[in-house]
Amino acid sequence: MYRTHTCGELRIENVNQTVTLAGWIQRLRKMGGMTFVDLRDRYGITQLAFNQEVNSELFEQANKMGREWVIQITGNVAERYSKNQNIPTGDIEIIVSDLQVLNTSATPPFTIEDESDGGDDLRMQYRYLDLRRSVVRKNLELRHKMAIAIRSYMDKEGFLEVETPVLIKSTPEGARDFVVPSRMNPGEFYALPQSPQQFKQLLMVSGFDRYFQIVKCFRDEDLRADRQPEFTQVDCEMSFVHQEDILQMFEGLIKYLFREIRGIDFKEPFLRMTWADAMKYYGSDKPDMRFGMTFKELKPFTEGHGFSVFDSAEYVGAICAPGCAAYTRKQLDELTEFVKRPQIGAKGLVYVKCEAGGTFKSSVDKFYSQEDLKQWADFCEAKEGDLLLILCGQTMATRKSLNELRLEMGRRLGFCDKNKFAPLWVIDFPMFEWDEETQRFYAMHHPFTSPKKEDIQYLESDPGRVCADAYDMVINGVELGGGSIRIHDSVLQHRIFKALGFTDEKAEYQFGFLMNAFKFGAPPHGGLAFGFDRMVSMFAGLDSIRDCIAFPKNNSGRDTMSGAPSLIDDSQLDELCLKINLPTKE
């Protein structure tokens, strides 16, 4: 080893010991006849002292060094004159007697400090330098720790981690696959898994009983801010279980993680809410439960007063923003602008200020009397000083807009504390989603999801009302994971395929090997998958998953550090029997 100790471990007890340290120069301060160096490694920072009077040659050598040089020193541990209470090694320093420069460094393009002066793009291009910043490294240390904790819980519960293949068969249903040309089978392709769904179900058919895997998955989608083409899932499946068993098992996992990682003890069971209620009261299948402001449906109270906007609307919904009655014209205009943004989609915003003395001021008081408004306020449980914000229109669309408004108000009102966690199970998802464009039903979860027993009777007559044994775990408005009970009965599976408009041939082509496996004694089974990047990001209090990934890609799927993707040799293409066929520019 190039060192006897790390830069994080020496204390006052070590005074007078001779030690050897190695690390990077964080800072170098020249103070008259003394030069002080902050030596950094993963474990901490230790101050080195070079004294001109004691060893002028060493002192000169030290003064020639620069930031981020890698050095090895030997010296004596001494008590510091002025102690630094901010770091664990702050009581001591090393009086250096020997110095080896292990490597010099060019000047880094940004400062290696917790608050760096480097912009996002620059930090990504030099990610290996960005990773030197302890704030970034801590996220990856947390990620390591969480993976250890997850594996520990799962192992204790009898789950086996089984590696499923990365080079698999392409299944056109769902999101777009990344594909991998096969040289040995020219013209044919592997796909990279979007999830190990079919393999984990096969493992259940194999009697593995309890499977999990922390596994890379891939999705060739146009990337949004918080999506990566490769991401990591905690993928789980169990046999001989009902929905309740799965909820219990994985509520246990999340509680264990909060206890182990964040020291938070959730004693009560997590809240549960049906998908229908989530949509009705929050306009979202992943409501942020850190705060209230649930939706109130005002339609019955608004009709027949000559306000055609409300009268013609299918839905009129309000949220009550506590203490916001004093909002200025400007603030209300801002909110109106906010809801009218195309991604929110509302036509306008109606407000009711519940003012002191029980009076009301509203943008629609031309149409509604004080008594009318009082009725609304009472129904919304608004108190003096509160502000009702009302949207109207087509039901589902308006709920979605109102959800955005609710979240915006939550942020403005400081309700989105990153250190508060409000977990929720959303259950009873609809089985199918109707797609207007293609005029067919799609599986909301996936085609192997089991409908609720009591709804099976409606599969053919009224598919839209069939709910599934499907569930999502939502924390603070983030869908952390989700899953379902699977169909293990091949007759039922065929009815589902039919409802989804699959011909027998198409079902056979896409899922043939799984359907075939199910002929040989498939047990009842179900499972779920957590997004590990999101999970770490939430536990770390980050805004983006990118900062808990060592080498993330940008929004065009590019690694600006290595330059991937890149051109490959023609000889490689020839071996793969491929030709590039770029569209000609017009």
Place this chain on the structure above:
Amino acid sequence: MYRTHTCGELRIENVNQTVTLAGWIQRLRKMGGMTFVDLRDRYGITQLAFNQEVNSELFEQANKMGREWVIQITGNVAERYSKNQNIPTGDIEIIVSDLQVLNTSATPPFTIEDESDGGDDLRMQYRYLDLRRSVVRKNLELRHKMAIAIRSYMDKEGFLEVETPVLIKSTPEGARDFVVPSRMNPGEFYALPQSPQQFKQLLMVSGFDRYFQIVKCFRDEDLRADRQPEFTQVDCEMSFVHQEDILQMFEGLIKYLFREIRGIDFKEPFLRMTWADAMKYYGSDKPDMRFGMTFKELKPFTEGHGFSVFDSAEYVGAICAPGCAAYTRKQLDELTEFVKRPQIGAKGLVYVKCEAGGTFKSSVDKFYSQEDLKQWADFCEAKEGDLLLILCGQTMATRKSLNELRLEMGRRLGFCDKNKFAPLWVIDFPMFEWDEETQRFYAMHHPFTSPKKEDIQYLESDPGRVCADAYDMVINGVELGGGSIRIHDSVLQHRIFKALGFTDEKAEYQFGFLMNAFKFGAPPHGGLAFGFDRMVSMFAGLDSIRDCIAFPKNNSGRDTMSGAPSLIDDSQLDELCLKINLPTKE
């Protein structure tokens, strides 16, 4: 849950309890008015009893069931009349009072028993049924257990598991990459990593200090029996270390695994051998140390006796096969045939039988006297009853042939006990390998491997004699892992690139981002990677890595179960701007 207990946990203490079990029907035996069912799950087998007299309806129902049906039963635990000592639940049986058929099963194409009647191909096609066999499942349980143990050791030693990207930049050096077309960057490709080599070195530059990862890697090679296109590595890297530190750390890991997994305590340090000695005494860089039969060089003793085959050979080498002097003509002919096989490549085999009474019988006694042969035997430390087997020819080629012969004799003599483990570090590998075909040197390990300090002086004048700080861990003739100290000095790195015939442009194009990173203070570092599949396979006593992989591919890289790889839609190809360009058949 569909069960109160698993099929592996009920004991005599549970007698009289009412229990519910679920699982697969392993066997169904009808004996007069009784039907016995062996119910199987991952945890074991429990006997169920159906009595015609007690419940004739249930009895009839049970008699209609078949192998591999999935059932759920409730019943009373009873002591068995005739106990089965071979299974832990053998003292009890369940007197069934309720039976639910959860799923029927088609007749499996092979028997789900430890000794199956299914051939390899059939078992792979129905891998999900093959995985029901406890002998196969046990390998995957072992794999899980070993991964847990490895992570536990690494975590305790301060290593962080960091996930490196799967979609990376293609680097044409080395084996062939699998590539992934990028839809968002048309005409460009990602590659799948052959190893996370460059990323783990970047993490060292980032100051991560100790990194590991159990990670899938990919190599598009023509597959041999024991190769898979995707395989799993235990990939490790450390900073501020010398070779000795790495050997100690990972010898520690392997010893820990042997202790935890196999209950074997290696108290002594592992043997170490230079690459040169391994080649000289075993003709292999991965000698099987479970037995001796080291090579003896007879050249000095054979010259000048008129035997031109020996006289014209660069090398004459012998092994001494203990107790084989009585080998028959037929046995010796077999060995001669063996060494003459093209993959072994010897021209012939010379033997000397050391017979009782100190006489010798040899295929070359026309040329050599009894005294000559005694001299050989003495030099080879052969005793009465032993057999010398001698090959000759060009040095390296003959050593390789003699290695094969030694291994064959080891197998014949029963020296290859799968429960005996002989670990070895092979060290001091040559830095470069000369390739006759392309007339250039190649990096034996990879171009970032550090030459030994004392050999740096020969880099330009005599590259062939330069040894590297590179090491392999070999157990029982299997290379379990290997690695090296890396170059952290950019001047030295340039000299190595030059010795390898890389132009600056080529080095920049292929390794630019790593070389760039090295400008910002790279620490001394090194590491290694273990083949996890091989490791599990060795601990499980398997002949092939295939049986410790849940869903392996065959020798054409095909998953015969799912049918991957397969054709993809033209629309997918269009999106990727690709055209398939199959060679026209002539």
